[in-house]
Amino acid sequence: MLPVGRIADALQQQWCSPEADPFALAYGSAKGPASFLADLSAFLQRRTQAPTSPNELMVSNGNSGMLDLVTRMVCKRGDTVLAEDPTYFLAKGIFADVGVQLVGLRMQPDGLDVEQLEQYLQTGQKVSMLYSVPIYHNPTGISLSSAKMAKVVDLAEKYNFVILSDEAYLVLHYGGGGSLPPKSFFEYDKGRGRVISIGSFSKILGPGLRLGWVNASASWIQRISEHPIPESGGGYSPFAAASIHFLLKQPKLAPSAPALPPIDSHLDHLINTYRSRCSALSAALRATFPGTPFLEPQGGYFIWFPLPHDINADDLLKFSRSINYPLKFLPGNWCGTTSTHGPYIRLAFSFYNEQELKEGVSLLHSLISQYQASKQ
Numbered sequence: 473m474l475p476v477g478r479i480a481d482a483l484q485q486q487w488c489s490p491e492a493d494p495f496a497l498a499y500g501s502a503k504g505p506a507s508f509l510a511d512l513s514a515f516l517q518r519r520t521q522a523p524t525s526p527n528e529l530m531v532s533n534g535n536s537g538m539l540d541l542v543t544r545m546v547c548k549r550g551d552t553v554l555a556e557d558p559t560y561f562l563a564k565g566i567f568a569d570v571g572v573q574l575v576g577l578r579m580q581p582d583g584l585d586v587e588q589l590e591q592y593l594q595t596g597q598k599v600s601m602l603y604s605v606p607i608y609h610n611p612t613g614i615s616l617s618s619a620k621m622a623k624v625v626d627l628a629e630k631y632n633f634v635i636l637s638d639e640a641y642l643v644l645h646y647g648g649g650g651s652l653p654p655k656s657f658f659e660y661d662k663g664r665g666r667v668i669s670i671g672s673f674s675k676i677l678g679p680g681l682r683l684g685w686v687n688a689s690a691s692w693i694q695r696i697s698e699h700p701i702p703e704s705g706g707g708y709s710p711f712a713a714a715s716i717h718f719l720l721k722q723p724k725l726a727p728s729a730p731a732l733p734p735i736d737s738h739l740d741h742l743i744n745t746y747r748s749r750c751s752a753l754s755a756a757l758r759a760t761f762p763g764t765p766f767l768e769p770q771g772g773y774f775i776w777f778p779l780p781h782d783i784n785a786d787d788l789l790k791f792s793r794s795i796n797y798p799l800k801f802l803p804g805n806w807c808g809t810t811s812t813h814g815p816y817i818r819l820a821f822s823f824y825n826e827q828e829l830k831e832g833v834s835l836l837h838s839l840i841s842q843y844q845a846s847k848q
């Protein structure tokens with residue numbers, strides 16, 4: 473699914489034409505090139521149906537880099553950061569490195585438990601930041617409802633904390649049941665400067681690009697772009713931004729035949745493929761483990777699946793490794809913030825075709841049988 477041909481086309485257009493701009497190789501503006509931000513804002517607007525202003529965007533080196541930078545800007549060592557429980561497992565390492573205390577909030581079918589959040593805040597415990605993956609959450613696939621997003625921003629305003637919204641899966645919406653594409657958390661900020669949304673090209677073009685964006689109030693964009701790192705380095709990933717810019721540009725066709733930029737047809741292809749993979753994996757899980765409840769997500773990469781018989785996924789992984797078993801899954805506990813998620817596994821459907829996913833589910837079934845037999 474990594475679009476080598478499209479990247480090659482974009483590189484050709486950007487670097488091999490007589491108009492190639494050599495300054496794209498120089499230190500750039502700390503926010504990223506203005507023309508790139510204009511095309512990025514149009515892309516986000518098309519794909520999320522939410523108005524997105526170029527003044528509220530800057531180029532980033534992907535969400536991992538911004539998780540670190542924003543956390544360091546907002547928090548100091550020992551501060552409390554709230555997060556969904558479970559959460560994106562590699563973010564935990566970044567927070568540990570900054571030295572903040574992570575406190576988990578329960579997940580519900582419509583996202584984090586806002587009542588629990590409010591009760592926590594009412595205790596008077598100071599919270600510096602809420603880290604959320606609100607759209608097609610990693611690992612559960614759940615999305616935070618718009619009513620909850622609005623409420624969380626109200627709470628952030630009342631209790632004076634920042635929301636760092638990790639939107640790595642924002643535009644990977646598969647559209648089940650005629651549902652609308654989700655909007656960025658920043659859409660609910662309404663000028664209060666509480667929400668910093670971070671988005672990434674990693675899941676739609678390729679993580680090797682190290683390219684993403686920040687969508688936040690103009691004053692936050694100013695503050696982040698004035699950080700010594702983008703100031704000294706001339707913005708984030710200028711080569712990657714220049715190299716894929718062609719994919720975000722409207723093709724120069726006759727005005728009678730307006731066409732969307734190449735990234736849209738690529739994204740449509742990804743969405744169709746991932747939708748089929750998600751259905752194939754869900755169908756295989758339902759057929760193989762009848763009666764086991766799990767959410768079939770409407771976007772993103774993951775299914776959060778409870779193992780039958782309350783099997784502990786860490787033990788199952790240990791057993792699987794001990795017999796060199798050819799199956800990959802992430803044990804739920806790796807994603808835990810406050811509580812444990814022993815019987816859960818995170819299954820990613822993005823990487824495998826439908827046949828491989830079906831085979832993967834029978835492998836899982838057989839692994840569980842072998843594991844149970846080994847216990848008797």
Ligand SMILES: Cc1ncc(COP(=O)(O)O)c(C=O)c1O
Binds near residue numbers: 605638
């Ligand atoms: C929730 C979440 N945030 C961040 C990342 C990493 O993003 P990036 O490649 O933009 O650094 C991932 C990748 O799996 C992710 O799932």
